[in-house]
Amino acid sequence: MIKKVLPFLIIAVLIVSCKSNKETTATNGDNSKTSLDWNGTYVGTTPCADCEGIKTVITLNTDLTFTKKTQYLGKSTEVYTENGSFSWNKAGSTVTLKADGASYNYLVGEHTLTHLDLSGKKITGDLADNYILKQQGTDTLKDMPWKLVELRGKAIENASKQPYLILAAEDNRVSGNTSCNGFGGEYELLEGNRIKFSKMMHTMMACPNMSIENEFMQVLEVADNYTVVNGVLNLNKGRMATMAKFEVDYFVN
Known part of the structure; x- marks a missing residue:
C-alpha cells in the first residue's frame, strides 16, 4: 500500500514546490531595479x-x-x-x-x-x-566631452569659446575646440597610460585672444602620458607638472 501511495506523494510535493517557486519568482523576480x-x-x-x-x-x-x-x-x-x-x-x-x-x-x-x-x-x-x-559607459576616458579647465597651471578665463576635446572610441579620432578654432586628428593609447596625438589640424579663424589656442595645441603636440583621477583628466609630459586639466561637461559644444 505504501509503495503505491509514495509516487503520488512525491508528485504532490513537486507540484507544491513548483507553485512556491513561481510565487517567489513573481514576488522577487529579476527586473530592472x-x-x-x-x-x-x-x-x-x-x-x-x-x-x-x-x-x-x-x-x-x-x-x-x-x-x-x-x-x-x-x-x-x-x-x-x-x-x-x-x-x-x-x-x-x-x-x-x-x-x-x-x-x-x-x-x-x-x-x-x-x-x-x-x-x-x-x-x-x-x-x-x-x-x-x-x-554613459564605464570607460572613463573615451567618448567623453572633456572641458579644458586649466592650462599650464592657469585657470581658463576669457576664452572666445569653451575649449574641449573628445577621444572617440570607434576610430581613435580626437576632436574639439581650441577656444577659437575647431580641431581634429588621431590619438593612440599605449601601455603605462601613455598617449600620442598625431595628424592634428584645425580651422584658421582669427580670434581676439589666440594665446589659449596656441598653448592648447602645443600641449597636444608634446603630451605623452595621461591620468584620470576623481573625474579629472590630466595630460602630462614625462614626469613634469601637469600641462592641461580637463573635467567632463556634457554641454560643451
Whole structure:
C-alpha cells in the first residue's frame, strides 16, 4: 500500500514546490531595479516643439536621488538644473523623478532611460527613438566631452569659446575646440597610460585672444602620458607638472 501511495506523494510535493517557486519568482523576480546597473549618467537629445532639441543629462544615484540638466539647443545656452528624489514602480521597471512639483517618468532598460508620456506609456511614432537616453559607459576616458579647465597651471578665463576635446572610441579620432578654432586628428593609447596625438589640424579663424589656442595645441603636440583621477583628466609630459586639466561637461559644444 505504501509503495503505491509514495509516487503520488512525491508528485504532490513537486507540484507544491513548483507553485512556491513561481510565487517567489513573481514576488522577487529579476527586473530592472534588481538586475541592472541602473545608477549612473544618461545622456540624449529629446524632441522640442520650438527649438532644435532638448539636450538632457540625468544622473541616478543609489540613494534614490537624481540630478537632471537640460539645455534648449538653438534657443538658449543656459543649462537648467533640477535635483530631487525618485521612486520605482511596483514592477521595478520604471522610475518617477520628482523635483519642485514636477515629475518625469522613465522606463529603465539595459543602459537606457526612455522618456514616457504623461500616462506612463512609451511614446510612439517616427521620433520614438529620440526619447531614449543612453547610459554613459564605464570607460572613463573615451567618448567623453572633456572641458579644458586649466592650462599650464592657469585657470581658463576669457576664452572666445569653451575649449574641449573628445577621444572617440570607434576610430581613435580626437576632436574639439581650441577656444577659437575647431580641431581634429588621431590619438593612440599605449601601455603605462601613455598617449600620442598625431595628424592634428584645425580651422584658421582669427580670434581676439589666440594665446589659449596656441598653448592648447602645443600641449597636444608634446603630451605623452595621461591620468584620470576623481573625474579629472590630466595630460602630462614625462614626469613634469601637469600641462592641461580637463573635467567632463556634457554641454560643451
